Amino acid sequence: MASQDHLNKMQLRQSYRNVWHTDLMSTIQADFPYCCFAIWCAPCVSYLLRKRALYNDLSRYVCCAGYMPCSGRCGESRCPEFCLCTEVFLCFPNSVASTRFLLQDEFNIQTTQCDNCIIGxxxxxxxxxxxxxxxxxxxxxxxxxxxxxxxxxxxxxxxxSVCACMQTQHKVEMDKRDGKFGPPSVMAVPPIQQMSRIDQPVPPPVGYPPQPAYGQPYGYPPPPQTYGYPPPPQAHGYPPPGYPPASYPPPGYPPSGDPR
Incomplete structure (x- = not known):
């Protein structure tokens, strides 16, 4: 069951659309001192990056970030610092890969084809x-x-070399997350004018005259505005709308003094 969950996670990871802030080929240019640090002291870098990926809250730590069968069964809740040190020294490749998967799942980051070729x-x-x-x-x-x-x-x-570049890539991505390259980007629902095509302005016609409104015959002028007056008689019908009056004869008829 756990293996099937991991397989589903890997398949879901292939549908991610975001990309790393820098690819593996550009990590040396992005942060050369940190890349050297990752080469000469790789386990220490893996420890610092995992802690930073957890927002410096080791109470959230799980062995190998929950991606291994032993995750959650190594006493992480009692002594997460010691467990993380053990992981980065004894299972260094898994520690780097787990941090990578943790960042990818958090920010929906895909691995580019170039990065896949280098890792492969x-x-x-x-x-x-x-x-x-x-x-x-x-x-x-x-x-x-x-x-x-x-x-x-x-x-x-x-x-x-590849592990050092990967860890530098993780560090640069978390720099982006923490706003070191500017204000962090927050995903929000776009405004309604960008979600609905109805609210967008209609582009001007090209090569054709504008089409008449629904119900108005083409080539005829629009009906006159009445501004509160009763509408004119119908062109092809009699009596006009509103005729005869609601009450007949009208009130006050016949006039006073009429012999009838």
Missing amino acids: FMFCLQQLACIFSIVACIVGSEELSEASQILSCLADFVYC
Whole structure:
């Protein structure tokens, strides 16, 4: 059941439409000192970023941000600081990925195709280095063993670089959230004139004369305004509207003194 929930979460994450404030290729330019800090002290950076992602409230902390089967079962409520330290040192890759998923789910952020290619290349290189190491142990060839070691060093270098860029990306995104690049953007319901096309002005006609109002024959002038007077007689009907009077004969008829 939990695995199905995680699968549904991953599928839902593919429909996100927002993007990161900076992609992985631009993180070094966005914040070079922090990127260096993330390379040389990656677990400390992961600790600080998770705490900041939780708005500095570790009472909300759950192991691996609730994305792992062990989440909520490690005594986080009793000592969240110690549990977070244990997570970032013993499960460093999961700690970085959990912080990333936490930010993506909070702000509906999608991962760009370029970022997916970089992360996928990092994982494939690690798997390839592991396969080469296993083959080198089985065959016992010194040349293959040296090649596997070189490939393992290259995979570790790529992994550390990509993780540092990812953590810098998370930091820049939280800077944007906290208003360090200007007032934070608050999502609100758009005004009614932007939600309804009825309230928008009608564009001027192009190439055609304006169409008459409903009920008015085309080519005839509009009916005159009466300004409180009774309407004129009908053009094709008799008697006119309002005739005969409501009471007949009218009051006061015949006049006084009439012999009739």
